[in-house]
Amino acid sequence: xxxxxxxxxxxxxxxxxxxxxxxxxxxxxxxxxxxxxxxxxxxxxxxxxxxxxxxxxxxxxxxxxxxxxx
Numbered sequence: 001x002x003x004x005x006x007x008x009x010x011x012x013x014x015x016x017x018x019x020x021x022x023x024x025x026x027x028x029x030x031x032x033x034x035x036x037x038x039x040x041x042x043x044x045x046x047x048x049x050x051x052x053x054x055x056x057x058x059x060x061x062x063x064x065x066x067x068x069x070x
Contacts (some may be wrong), residue, residue, distance in 0.1 A: 016031055018030075
């Protein structure tokens with residue numbers, strides 16, 4: 001299994017939940033990593049890149065996920 005798809009040896013979960021124990025800010029990227037099976041670092045890099053390229057709109061998406069989810 002490659003490092004990009006390995007997530008603490010856990011299979012992807014069926015439902016999305018925030019992962020506040022292993023999360024950095026709200027647990028959104030860790031929750032997305034648990035849900036999708038993609039490493040949380042990839043999600044974090046994606047959000048940072050989206051913020052830098054998307055002029056702040058991804059911040060609203062991130063906050064919406066943090067407030068709406070679990």
